[in-house]
Amino acid sequence: MSVTRRNLLISGAVFAAALAGASGAAMAADQELKIGVVGVLSGPAAQWGLALKGAVEFVAAEANRDGLIKIGGAPYRVSVVAIDSKYTAEGAAAAANTLAGQGVKFIIGAIGSPEMTGVKPIAKRNSMLVLGNSYAKDAIGSQWPLVFHVGPGPSGWADPIIKIAKQKFGMKSVMMVAPNDQGGTDIATVDADAYRKNGIPATEEYYQRGTTNFAPTVTRIMNAKPEAVDLASSPPGDVGIIVKQLRQAGFEGPIGRLGGPGYSEISRVAGGDAVLKDFYWYEPVVIDEKAQQIADDFKKLLGTERPENNLFFQWVSGARMVVKAIAQAGTISDTEKVAAALRTLPVTDPNLGSGHWIGKEFFGVNQELSFPFGVGMVTGGQLQPIVRVEAATGK
Amino acid sequence: MQGIVATSLIGISLGAQYALLALGFTLIFGILGVVNFAHGGFYVLGGYIAYSAISFLGMPYALAVITAALGTAALGYLFERFLLDRLIDDHLATLMLTLGLYMMISSGILITFGPQSPAFAFPLTGVLRAYGFYVPIENLVVLAVCVAGIVSIYALIYRTDFGRALRALADDRAVATAQGLRPKVLFPTAFALATGLAGLTGALVTPILSLAPHVGDPVLATSFLIVILGGLGSVGGATVAAFLVGMVEAFSAVYLGGSKGALALFVLVLIMLVVKPSGLFGQRARGA
Amino acid sequence: MSRPALSASRVGAFAEIASIALIAAVFIVPFVSDNPAIYSLANQVLIAVTAAFSVYIMLRMNLMTFAVPTFMAIGGYTTAVLGLRLGVTDVLLLGLGSFLVPALFALPLGALVLRLTGVYFVLVTFVLTEITQLVLFETPAWTGGSNGLIGMPVVTFFGSDLGDNRAVLLVTTGLALAGALITAAVTRTLRQHFAAIEENELLAQSLGLVVWHYKAFGFAVAAGVSGLAGFALVNMLLTAHPTSFSPLSSVNYIAYAIIGGKSSMLGSVVGGALLVWAGEMFALRGEYSQLMFGFLIVVVVLAAREGVVGTVSRLLGRIGASVKSRPLDPASLPTATESQR
Numbered sequence A: 001m002s003v004t005r006r007n008l009l010i011s012g013a014v015f016a017a018a019l020a021g022a023s024g025a026a027m028a029a030d031q032e033l034k035i036g037v038v039g040v041l042s043g044p045a046a047q048w049g050l051a052l053k054g055a056v057e058f059v060a061a062e063a064n065r066d067g068l069i070k071i072g073g074a075p076y077r078v079s080v081v082a083i084d085s086k087y088t089a090e091g092a093a094a095a096a097n098t099l100a101g102q103g104v105k106f107i108i109g110a111i112g113s114p115e116m117t118g119v120k121p122i123a124k125r126n127s128m129l130v131l132g133n134s135y136a137k138d139a140i141g142s143q144w145p146l147v148f149h150v151g152p153g154p155s156g157w158a159d160p161i162i163k164i165a166k167q168k169f170g171m172k173s174v175m176m177v178a179p180n181d182q183g184g185t186d187i188a189t190v191d192a193d194a195y196r197k198n199g200i201p202a203t204e205e206y207y208q209r210g211t212t213n214f215a216p217t218v219t220r221i222m223n224a225k226p227e228a229v230d231l232a233s234s235p236p237g238d239v240g241i242i243v244k245q246l247r248q249a250g251f252e253g254p255i256g257r258l259g260g261p262g263y264s265e266i267s268r269v270a271g272g273d274a275v276l277k278d279f280y281w282y283e284p285v286v287i288d289e290k291a292q293q294i295a296d297d298f299k300k301l302l303g304t305e306r307p308e309n310n311l312f313f314q315w316v317s318g319a320r321m322v323v324k325a326i327a328q329a330g331t332i333s334d335t336e337k338v339a340a341a342l343r344t345l346p347v348t349d350p351n352l353g354s355g356h357w358i359g360k361e362f363f364g365v366n367q368e369l370s371f372p373f374g375v376g377m378v379t380g381g382q383l384q385p386i387v388r389v390e391a392a393t394g395k
Numbered sequence B: 001m002q003g004i005v006a007t008s009l010i011g012i013s014l015g016a017q018y019a020l021l022a023l024g025f026t027l028i029f030g031i032l033g034v035v036n037f038a039h040g041g042f043y044v045l046g047g048y049i050a051y052s053a054i055s056f057l058g059m060p061y062a063l064a065v066i067t068a069a070l071g072t073a074a075l076g077y078l079f080e081r082f083l084l085d086r087l088i089d090d091h092l093a094t095l096m097l098t099l100g101l102y103m104m105i106s107s108g109i110l111i112t113f114g115p116q117s118p119a120f121a122f123p124l125t126g127v128l129r130a131y132g133f134y135v136p137i138e139n140l141v142v143l144a145v146c147v148a149g150i151v152s153i154y155a156l157i158y159r160t161d162f163g164r165a166l167r168a169l170a171d172d173r174a175v176a177t178a179q180g181l182r183p184k185v186l187f188p189t190a191f192a193l194a195t196g197l198a199g200l201t202g203a204l205v206t207p208i209l210s211l212a213p214h215v216g217d218p219v220l221a222t223s224f225l226i227v228i229l230g231g232l233g234s235v236g237g238a239t240v241a242a243f244l245v246g247m248v249e250a251f252s253a254v255y256l257g258g259s260k261g262a263l264a265l266f267v268l269v270l271i272m273l274v275v276k277p278s279g280l281f282g283q284r285a286r287g288a
Numbered sequence C: 001m002s003r004p005a006l007s008a009s010r011v012g013a014f015a016e017i018a019s020i021a022l023i024a025a026v027f028i029v030p031f032v033s034d035n036p037a038i039y040s041l042a043n044q045v046l047i048a049v050t051a052a053f054s055v056y057i058m059l060r061m062n063l064m065t066f067a068v069p070t071f072m073a074i075g076g077y078t079t080a081v082l083g084l085r086l087g088v089t090d091v092l093l094l095g096l097g098s099f100l101v102p103a104l105f106a107l108p109l110g111a112l113v114l115r116l117t118g119v120y121f122v123l124v125t126f127v128l129t130e131i132t133q134l135v136l137f138e139t140p141a142w143t144g145g146s147n148g149l150i151g152m153p154v155v156t157f158f159g160s161d162l163g164d165n166r167a168v169l170l171v172t173t174g175l176a177l178a179g180a181l182i183t184a185a186v187t188r189t190l191r192q193h194f195a196a197i198e199e200n201e202l203l204a205q206s207l208g209l210v211v212w213h214y215k216a217f218g219f220a221v222a223a224g225v226s227g228l229a230g231f232a233l234v235n236m237l238l239t240a241h242p243t244s245f246s247p248l249s250s251v252n253y254i255a256y257a258i259i260g261g262k263s264s265m266l267g268s269v270v271g272g273a274l275l276v277w278a279g280e281m282f283a284l285r286g287e288y289s290q291l292m293f294g295f296l297i298v299v300v301v302l303a304a305r306e307g308v309v310g311t312v313s314r315l316l317g318r319i320g321a322s323v324k325s326r327p328l329d330p331a332s333l334p335t336a337t338e339s340q341r
Helices: A002-027 A046-066 A089-101 A113-125 A154-169 A182-197 A215-224 A236-248 A263-270 A289-302 A311-329 A335-344 B002-032 B039-055 B061-082 B091-113 B137-159 B161-171 B173-178 B183-205 B217-230 B235-256 B258-275 C002-032 C036-060 C068-086 C091-113 C118-138 C165-189 C191-199 C201-206 C211-237 C249-260 C265-283 C286-303 C307-320 C335-340
Strands: A032-039 A077-084 A106-109 A129-132 A147-149 A174-179 A202-207 A228-230 A255-257 A279-283 A356-358 A368-370 A373-379 A382-389 B127-130 B133-136
Touching (some): A032 A089, A032 A311, A046 A077, A046 A106, A046 A289, A046 C286, A077 C265, A089 C036, A089 C211, A113 C036, A113 C211, A154 A279, A154 A373, A154 A382, A182 A202, A202 B258, A215 A236, A215 B002, A236 A255, A236 A263, A263 A279, B002 B039, B002 B133, B002 B161, B039 B061, B039 B091, B127 B137, B137 B161, B161 B183, B217 B235, B217 B258, B235 B258, C002 C036, C002 C165, C036 C068, C036 C265, C068 C118, C091 C118, C091 C165, C165 C265, C191 C201, C191 C211, C249 C265, C265 C286, C286 C307
Parallel strands (some): A032 A106, A106 A129, A129 A147, A228 A255
Antiparallel strands (some): A373 A382, B127 B133
């Protein structure tokens, strides 16, 4: 019985700590700019959310170091409230509501399409400004004037990458392979269209999310005899296994991954660049010396290594734009004014170069950030330097 | 014909992997009457223990696998002895307890090791090729360990006093206890055996597939399917069912594709349950 | 036999009235607060509680179900399809549909799965949730496939729109209340029958109880109550999406019912409120949230064997009546734990 009583005490302490944290954040409300983060911090997709959270925490620390936010001459401290959205619509909606309850007016995130679906109505109802990610075809739009897109989806970058890959590898057919939920289908369908536009017939194959051994999928791919395989937005761990098993099965063609970063992890799981052999992928930023500077600053300001996922850099550039817009608009409550400032801000980043606002053609609103991006490539088992591609325009 | 043989080879290697996992799951259920939601957690933990032993302690792979099996067995022993045992007869409570444990294991690993897969490779690579077929050498190792594992479990359960005691407890706990068998010692040991098996499988399979904090999630669903097919608590049934599930998964995924293949597998299991509720080799059901 | 049954029924009646009163009390919230965080929490708790009622009903028959997300999905998608395809917006019609369609669906399904008992039933309902996801993916023409359905018209009540924060909470409360009333009515009316089935199904059958009728009825009602929760969820999010009905979410609903206390309806209410609130608090702790949630479950299971409500009422009973009378429902104590003491 004594043990159970002690357990009770401990659980009480856990609750108290959670409560104290929540109310503590709510108390220091004046002279503070709170930025909300809605991202998946648990489960299989946790690395996306942790990259997002790290980026926003970094931008906040940077803004505090430089005294960036001054409203009416008074300095404001930037703080971050990050909430786990659990990669579901209801988790993200709940997170957005909690933030609204705390008076937070700016949300960076969410990442996945279901999450964005959950966030948008809440943000609209509470006139919050959102800078989100989601590759869904309705990620942003004119019905959500305060929702911005941190970077283009495959509609923006698939085409230039395919052109480079086609020139390099000359494949005549491709098979798209991705998980069977929205995280897979949203991207693979757009990628497949982009291949077809470049004269490469594409077929689509979806596997059950949660598959651990891809030997049957690989056999199915081999039976279809495509010249190239593109793994779209399959998670890096899955990509690593599929590549390894494809090579074991004797697949010699190039393998693409037009869905997101994660090269290092893919290479680790697959068993090295020699196994990747001919491999190309979308890299959201070109990590040159200037970009590397962000990683060094991250360590200086926050005392730990930056999150490994390279979407981190994209979120840094996006969060910086939002903070800049807030500083320029001179308000932490009037999100319409901040949004107006954001729309007119030139798209530049001290570390990541400059680009422009796009989105009119695909979404109907020019609220999508477009920075220069990269094409990563391994050829003949050798890692090649990332090819820099200028920021996508007009899509 | 070529295709059928190649797909069967895949089915066998899937089956070996599943059999190792399901054996522990079915043992815990058969003997303790506990549906162990944390089974996948011990699988992942085995992978991470082996990975740590190699990268931080510089152990050779084989030793790391043994360390993982022993480590997860020890943890399983402590968990059964000090937490689970208090509620061992309340099926709902043990279900909740193992569920809570699973959440703690997987998030603890996420916090400690980060979300990405670390560099953890199987020491033997290479593929055997003949007559147009191919078999990765690593799959043969898993198959060998699987066969050895199943044989030893059989020997243990059917040829030793320890096994007889466990079976007696599984049959009728009251009578067995009255005859002097001590569940307080035997239960934690049986639990440790099962979690050690999960840890061993993790250490063996995650370097072939991938190691990440969440790779234990699908283990539960697969184990469920296998014990439904094989009959709960039946070691022989679980073995046969594991290979059956491996075969069905291989053939349905190759010939029907992702979603439809998985659907076919689930529907097959559903039909099986309805036609023969106690599984291929099952006995009567326990209460929920 | 008659006396404990009588006192048990009295305790049960108290729990049922308290549950209904607590849920009805949420109707006040929109008139005293306009904090979106509170609205959101109230919505989530009510949906959780409604879904947990479904688990509670099945537990009356000694069956633990994982299939709650399956029936929530049927209910939720029914209302989404009715709204999008047929333009039905009346909340009463949609509510009726979200109850009846899953309930009707449960009848043939029940014919298949209700023959199973114990862990086999647990496992088969788990398989059902996996099948649900795949069926959603494979029927894009009806369900929108992996993208789900979005853009439903706002629900109406006799022609007036129920679209804002307040109205959404009122709808959720109404659905939860309906779920509570149905649950109370069914478990109360069939209390004796369910108890007989729980105690010893074979014996009940041999004594002339047509067990099959009651089980099928209970299963259908539980499915309908899940459907109400699905409607509330879809209405709150304005989207019907496969991720909202994931197989693992079933574990949450079971946790609400058991952690709160499986032997009374109030347990589902308390468990749902406690765990949803804790989950919200923990979500602020980012990647630590799952760790804390798991820890909380372990602690409550160890410290309060009969669930929060069961343990609290036992403690109260002990304090209140040091006299010999036993105020608690003896049937609610798991016999196995008693033998250990």
